[in-house]
Amino acid sequence: MERSAFAGDARFFHRTGPHTLAVVAKVAQTEAPPRHLMLHGVAPLQVATAEHVSFLDNRKYADALADTKAGAVIVHPDMVSRVPASAVAIVTDQPYVAWARVAALFFPVPPAVAGVHPSAVVAADAEIDPTAEIGPLAVIGSRAQIGPRCRIGSHAVLGDGVVLGSDCRVGAHASLSHAIVGDRVNVYPGVRIGQEGFGFATTPNGHHLTIPQLGRVILEDDVEVGANSTVDRGSLHDTVIGAGSRLDNLVQIGHNVRMGRGCVIVSQAGISGSTILEDQVMMGGQAGLTGHLHVGRRVRIGAQAGVMADVPAGTEVVGSPAQPVRSFFREVAVLRRLARGSTSAKRNRDKETGPDTDTSTS
């Protein structure tokens, strides 16, 4: 099995450049170091050579910095002393932000290739900007609107009336219905947007009666929705994902959820119906929120947390049921202490009766 020597395998990625150190430093929004150097690409510290620019952000990998053969390295001022003599240090308080910009200099997002693939099925009254790209076998519904420079992937389905602003990307096999989408929105492959929410009334004899789902989905500007995630449309209100919010893969957003700006929802997290998140809420992987909650601005919810009550702004909660992070770890510590205390007596019993029964992992 072949492995890549460094990032950006030419089989899959188109690289620009080379670029001078001066251009790279400028893109990184830092002072240009007083050296002339041509940089041909990017690579991780461990495999970079003299023609590459690399970076250090997570200090867990600081040892790799001292050993790197990279020509240039983007680092925080605290780490400059560990940059080897063979490398130019590109110094910034925000090395990861600078890295995002430099990597995008070498590997910009490919532009739309204007035009509708002949295999696509496009309604006669859909309005598609001539600069947009419609991929093979895409289906565009009646009265749908697709703005400039949008890229619609293979097999993507845009239902009747769906609106996309400019510069959106819709991945392969994604489906959108009952949705109004802003600019620069990125919908990954396999995403489901706008289907009916999970709404029904149960009659006294146990029959579940569907509640018509009459709201929409609003994806504001710069939203990203990760692969195979699902965002249900509202029942009476709209489901709204605020500008700049990012959802990872396999995330579930229930009907009528209203999410503020700049939220981050990590993989496999789920938000039940009618819950409201203010701006910049962070939600860890596999965490869950029950319905009809209010989660304040800048709340941080730990991975696998189960939130069953409102959370005030600025709080960090973990656990299931969720509680403030400090209380949670205090409880963990208390319980471990108690269990250790109970061990010596138990160990004697086990000698006679055998140990605890383990559980299966699956």
Next chain:
Amino acid sequence: MERSAFAGDARFFHRTGPHTLAVVAKVAQTEAPPRHLMLHGVAPLQVATAEHVSFLDNRKYADALADTKAGAVIVHPDMVSRVPASAVAIVTDQPYVAWARVAALFFPVPPAVAGVHPSAVVAADAEIDPTAEIGPLAVIGSRAQIGPRCRIGSHAVLGDGVVLGSDCRVGAHASLSHAIVGDRVNVYPGVRIGQEGFGFATTPNGHHLTIPQLGRVILEDDVEVGANSTVDRGSLHDTVIGAGSRLDNLVQIGHNVRMGRGCVIVSQAGISGSTILEDQVMMGGQAGLTGHLHVGRRVRIGAQAGVMADVPAGTEVVGSPAQPVRSFFREVAVLRRLARGSTSAKRNRDKETGPDTDTSTS
């Protein structure tokens, strides 16, 4: 970004009506109030006007009732006194059930548009009722049978031999194989039904050997399967979803699972292979059942619960490992008390050594 003034944006929904108050009350299966009123649509309490009918079910939103400008409101007898004078009260013991019926009066499910889209790929020996609708780029396998008034969405794939009863809906990009489906079944976009279950035998040298998966999937009448959920076919027995059961989005159903009638499985829950659920089991979001369990009738399983043992009928369990709800919250309370008790001593230590280390949310 535009927002909808009220539910049922004409861009996406076709509304019938207007309807008289008498008709609305009749559909709601209540006594008609002695007033003449034309109702043009439905809306949430907060934005409804005199031409709308609205409803109150969740008492959390009771304040909105007192302030509503709706022309008519569906309410429980207990709430009649809070309906403002400007609104007609449509009174019923089952306001949410009545709402389901009234909303469907104004916004019925669109009927199938009979015919096969010319871009669909249909096997010559498939049997498709002439009243069924086959969407663009759908693929219908050999000997598949599709009953009257079914609606098959864009890109849906029905494998060889799959049978659908009448009035089923299959969403965009859903795939079904090895499946026998009843009437009025609703399969959402991106659903995977009938693929091989996760079955293998591990040889002594660690090689995983596939077990042929030789069962089917049976979806009984009125089943709903939410977006991007997966239902594996049985290995030797069938996987069965009982009549009227509803699965939310991103749910996993393992091979040989047998689910009774009227069960409700909330988003991201998972049921491992060969587990049996009796009728009307409720399973909260992100809950999990290990394999080969028996879960009795009307059991309620809390969100994020992890069930590793059989559950007797009528029980409510929560936690991981799951236990009766009352015991669970008693343990939560005991632990919080203990942790608080340990705090004062600890606080003194922290002054010298620093606080607990927090964890990251992702």
Next chain:
Amino acid sequence: MERSAFAGDARFFHRTGPHTLAVVAKVAQTEAPPRHLMLHGVAPLQVATAEHVSFLDNRKYADALADTKAGAVIVHPDMVSRVPASAVAIVTDQPYVAWARVAALFFPVPPAVAGVHPSAVVAADAEIDPTAEIGPLAVIGSRAQIGPRCRIGSHAVLGDGVVLGSDCRVGAHASLSHAIVGDRVNVYPGVRIGQEGFGFATTPNGHHLTIPQLGRVILEDDVEVGANSTVDRGSLHDTVIGAGSRLDNLVQIGHNVRMGRGCVIVSQAGISGSTILEDQVMMGGQAGLTGHLHVGRRVRIGAQAGVMADVPAGTEVVGSPAQPVRSFFREVAVLRRLARGSTSAKRNRDKETGPDTDTSTS
């Protein structure tokens, strides 16, 4: 609703045979019992008749063995005494492994039907082996390579440059990009492979800036990826799934994850970015690993566990936060004891103030 009398409904499965007992025993790699018998198919113990071979692996179902009407039964030596006189015992230390082989004798995986469906959209410079099968409406990108006997399902999308070895299967609606795939790899319907990982840098003003994702996905030989699972491509390194590893449905693999050989990842589990799993790690359903961890060889991670720290080889961990299985159940036991102890006092209080408030399941 019809039910199958036994496994392998002819509507969906093609059966070979009949086979003699001698052939069946040979395929099972056991001594042939001294009997002549023709076997026509396979069936579970409960419904098998004299013409079927069946098996017992999970002793939970041992009662069914005593009552079976099967003609032959594959069993462990310990269970031979419980095989009824009417059945021939096919005895092996590895009954489940033998079953895998015997079931595959009767129901082999259907071979590829060589050729490209006329509705597929294939780039002129894609290299497709003439023995490969390309299904209806599949899309094959520029410079993609597809090896001998691969089966590409309906609507599958292989992006530019993707490489598949020999004998791979790609299910309906799966999408692969930026991926190098070995031999005999099985990608289930709806799988997402190679899309951008969840990588962004947050500027001081809260704006999330995308980090270009410049790595690939490497699926080594004999890997399986379950329905609707997602495997993101690396950011700078590759994401690697080691030979023979099996992922169940709805699993999430973050960017730069490196998984060893023969790992088993059960449904709805998630692995965050840059975490490393050595060989033969087992991960239970709905378990989660945070990023940048190292998980040693043969580690077992329980269902719903939340792992936030490195795990040494050979360990079994459960709980959230995860800990060794023995400590976990000791804590469970201690807490239950304490809660019971606090009950009698509390019960008296409840008589005056009412019981605990329960939580909703959804």
